[in-house]
Amino acid sequence: MKSLLTNETVEGGCACGAFRFRATGQPIRIGMCHCMTCRRVHGAPFGAYAIFPRDAVEMSGRVQTWQSSEAGRRHFCPVCGSVAYMEFVTHGEIDLPLGAFDDTGRFEPQYELWSKHREPWLPHVRPEYEEERTR
């Protein structure tokens, strides 16, 4: 992985290009999630996100939103259906999907959540939590 300067920006967006984002600085944390909602919205065995402070992320383009839990909001591109980002309205953070960044290899997950729904063929290489992260 490249080392990042604190004011370096990373960009990404949806598959069709209608939604774009730019994040400045380092993510707060980087995680994988095996919960049933992440599995389904990504149509993939897990979701993976780089989590930035709300203020560090600029976005352009329209998204549609649905409420996935009491505080959880899932945003997606209404044109192509790609996951745009997710957030917990109580946290002041934006979860940007790792697969949406323009460059590969920028961020490596540090932990995995909801391992009770984890595919058994995945290798064990980082801390796993049965459900949510315990601080």
Ligand SMILES: [Zn+2]
């Ligand atoms: Zn799109």
Ligand SMILES: [Zn+2]
């Ligand atoms: Zn999840």
